[in-house]
Every structure is written in structure tokens, then in C-alpha cells.
Amino acid sequence: MKQFTTGFIIILCASRLSAQFIVPIDGKQNVDWFLVNYVDRDTSIGSFRDHRCEDLTYDQHQGTDFVIRDFRQMDSGVKVFAAKSGRVYYTHDGEFDRSTQPDSGGYGNFISIGHSDSLYTIYAHLKKYSLKVHIGDSVEQGQFIGYVGSSGRATDPHLHFEVYHNGVIIDPFGDHCPLLPVAPSLFKTTPAYENEFAIIDEGFINYLPSLNRLREHPAPRTTFSNTDTTIFFWLHGLSFHYGDTVRYEWRKPDGSLWFQYGFRYDTAFRFWYMGTYINGPAKNTMDLGSWHINCYRNDSLFKIGSFGIVPNNSVAATTLPVRYFSTYSNNELLFAPEADLSTDAALEVFSITGAMITQFKPNQLYFSNHEYHITLPSLPSGTYFLRVEDHNQSSTQSFVITK
Numbered sequence: 001m002k003q004f005t006t007g008f009i010i011i012l013c014a015s016r017l018s019a020q021f022i023v024p025i026d027g028k029q030n031v032d033w034f035l036v037n038y039v040d041r042d043t044s045i046g047s048f049r050d051h052r053c054e055d056l057t058y059d060q061h062q063g064t065d066f067v068i069r070d071f072r073q074m075d076s077g078v079k080v081f082a083a084k085s086g087r088v089y090y091t092h093d094g095e096f097d098r099s100t101q102p103d104s105g106g107y108g109n110f111i112s113i114g115h116s117d118s119l120y121t122i123y124a125h126l127k128k129y130s131l132k133v134h135i136g137d138s139v140e141q142g143q144f145i146g147y148v149g150s151s152g153r154a155t156d157p158h159l160h161f162e163v164y165h166n167g168v169i170i171d172p173f174g175d176h177c178p179l180l181p182v183a184p185s186l187f188k189t190t191p192a193y194e195n196e197f198a199i200i201d202e203g204f205i206n207y208l209p210s211l212n213r214l215r216e217h218p219a220p221r222t223t224f225s226n227t228d229t230t231i232f233f234w235l236h237g238l239s240f241h242y243g244d245t246v247r248y249e250w251r252k253p254d255g256s257l258w259f260q261y262g263f264r265y266d267t268a269f270r271f272w273y274m275g276t277y278i279n280g281p282a283k284n285t286m287d288l289g290s291w292h293i294n295c296y297r298n299d300s301l302f303k304i305g306s307f308g309i310v311p312n313n314s315v316a317a318t319t320l321p322v323r324y325f326s327t328y329s330n331n332e333l334l335f336a337p338e339a340d341l342s343t344d345a346a347l348e349v350f351s352i353t354g355a356m357i358t359q360f361k362p363n364q365l366y367f368s369n370h371e372y373h374i375t376l377p378s379l380p381s382g383t384y385f386l387r388v389e390d391h392n393q394s395s396t397q398s399f400v401i402t403k
């Protein structure tokens with residue numbers, strides 16, 4: 001009886017709100033962005049459910065996570081839009097936007113907007129210095145307000161979209177859970193509810209990455225030498241369900257099995273990374289030619305990856321692969337190569353006239369999350385270059401100092 005009364009009140013509240021939001025992120029669903037976590041509709045601590053009575057949320061999650069593919073896509077700029085016209089109530093900017101840490105930082109860089117109908121929306125984890133609006137600005141529905149980032153309490157670049165009605169968190173997707181009356185979605189066009197297995201991206205690399213490095217989607221390689229000591233295959237995808245099994249078979253050019261690895265999922269994962277690798281072949285023992293990895297889920301083949309093994313002396317490596325490079329503050333550079341540098345690598349800073357200003361060895365630098373933090377001396381405004389050399393590979397990056 002009590003439950004029925006509560007449900008009746010929800011009907012009354014919900015019926016006052018019509019479908020009025022647009023989707024607050026640019027691009028296509030399941031191509032450019034993915035719905036990973038919805039609002040936790042179970043108010044008790046320790047349990048959770050989404051608006052479909054399913055598990056695409058986590059305990060106490062108060063918004064909807066529109067997750068993009070990776071940091072490379074974030075770097076290219078993914079626009080966030082105002083879901084509805086209104087007035088900017090608050091903004092916060094200036095926070096580091098490449099977080100992979102789930103433990104602190106709150107909303108990071110964010111915008112909140114007050115709307116008619118006692119609605120209020122929050123757009124969180126935005127890219128640093130990407131906010132296009134100020135407190136008090138009027139915004140139109142669909143207006144570009146900032147870029148997706150990974151600032152604050154975020155492990156992957158995504159937009160956390162939060163909606164309040166009369167000061168209370170609501171789920172813009174409504175409620176379709178059979179134990180409660182149905183509340184409608186607030187979206188004019190509601191994104192599809194998806195929980196299907198799919199692959200987002202994959203690739204081979206010649207080192208063992210950390211999970212955070214996989215989040216960068218390392219530049220793929222398709223050719224390795226027979227002296228590479230590690231060949232690692234990674235996959236990034238959606239929706240492994242409880243009880244799913246996987247098996248990965250590494251096959252030699254003649255088709256025979258070199259190594260296989262399998263396991264069973266005892267937890268569901270909506271957004272996942274996995275990797276399998278072969279390592280330590282004694283020099284010249286890997287057969288030359290085209291190798292394959294066959295990937296099975298619940299015994300059906302879902303992916304075949306292939307790579308070539310060539311003799312060591314035919315691999316000409318000259319460019320040092322770089323994940324990203326940025327100026328972190330006016331005198332600090334962040335340099336993140338694909339693979340950690342060896343101890344005898346050299347990092348040199350040059351002026352635009354080619355004069356060397358300063359140089360470092362990797363062990364002289366602060367190193368965290370596979371990023372080298374280079375603190376520069378005070379320099380006049382202008383264009384400069386960072387050159388990094390490691391064995392026979394090198395990379396040159398330009399940057400600008402402004403005062």
C-alpha cells in the first residue's frame with residue numbers, strides 16, 4: 001500500500017515534465033559515444049539498478065555517462081551541447097583533464113545550467129580551458145558549451161550529465177522498471193538502450209602496457225621483428241555479460257597453435273579492456289610470416305587479428321611513437337611516448353634558432369602515469385622544440401611559451 005502511494009506521487013511529478021532535452025553530446029551513438037552508466041534508481045546503499053531494472057549503473061551514480069572511445073578522440077574535440085535553453089548558473093575550469101583515477105576530484109571542469117520547469121543540468125569532467133560560457137550567460141538549446149574531457153573523478157574521457165528537478169536528482173531516461181509506474185524520458189529523441197557485446201578498437205604493440213596506457217589506444221603495429229621480446233594484443237569493447245567465456249588462440253604462419261589463453265567472466269563489464277601476449281622468444285625463433293590471433297566468445301569467433309614477423313634487420317625504425325605531448329603549465333611539459341624511455345634516452349630543448357637550452361636524462365624527470373614531466377627554466381615568449389632520442393628513434397615536438 002505504501003509503495004503504491006509513493007508510486008502515485010511519482011506519476012504526478014513526472015507527468016508535469018514533457019520531453020524537452022536534446023542529447024548533450026555531438027556525434028552518433030555507438031560510433032562516437034556509448035551509454036555506459038545510467039542513474040542509480042535504487043536509493044539504498046550497496047545495491048543499484050538502472051531505469052530498466054538492469055545493471056548499467058553503479059551504486060549512488062547520480063547522472064548519465066556518455067563515454068567516448070579514448071583520449072585520442074578527446075584530443076580531437078568532442079562537443080558538449082546545452083540540453084535545453086537556460087541560464088548558466090555556475091562554471092568551474094582549470095583542472096587537469098587526463099585523469100584515469102576514480103578516487104578523487106569530483107566534477108572536475110563543469111558547467112551547470114538552470115532551466116524553466118524547475119530543471120537544472122550539470123555537464124561534468126570537461127576538457128581543461130574548453131568552457132565556452134560564463135556564469136549568467138543565456139544559452140540556447142543545442143549551444144556548444146565545452147568539450148568532453150576526463151577531469152575530476154573520471155577514469156576515461158566522458159560526459160557525466162546530471163539532471164535535477166526541484167532540487168532532486170532525476171533520471172532523464174525516466175523509469176521503465178516494472179515494479180514502479182512508468183515515467184517518461186525527457187529526451188525528444190531518446191538514445192537507444194544498448195547492452196550488446198561489441199568491439200570498439202584493437203591492436204598489437206611490442207610492450208606490456210598498463211591499463212591507463214591502453215586507455216590511450218596505443219598506435220597499432222602490424223609488423224614485428226623476430227627479436228621483439230613481447231607481442232601484446234589488446235581489445236577495447238562493450239558488454240561482457242556474467243558467465244561469458246573467451247578464448248584467444250595465437251597461431252603460427254603454418255596455422256599451428258603457438259599459445260592459447262581463456263577465461264570466464266564472473267562479473268559483467270559494460271566498458272572493458274583486455275589483453276593477451278606472447279613474450280620472450282629466443283632470438284630468431286619466431287617463424288617468419290603472417291601470424292594470427294583468433295578470438296572466441298562463448299565459442300564463436302568474433303575477431304581475427306594478424307601481424308607479420310620479419311627478420312630484425314629489415315625493420316627500419318626512425319620515428320619514436322608518441323601518445324601525446326602538451327604544455328601542462330607555462331614552464332612544464334608533459335611528454336608521453338608509446339613506450340617508456342630507456343635510461344640512456346636524451347631529452348633536449350631547443351630554441352627556434354636551433355640553440356640547445358637544456359637537456360635531461362629520463363631519471364632526472366618526474367615520471368608518473370607513463371608521462372615525463374619536464375620543468376623548464378624561465379624562458380622568453382616564443383616557439384621552442386623538444387627533441388627526444390632513444391637508440392635509433394627520435395621525435396621532435398614544438399611548443400609555444402606565452403607570458
Ligand SMILES: [Zn+2]
Nearest residue numbers: 063064065160
Ligand atoms: Zn558519471
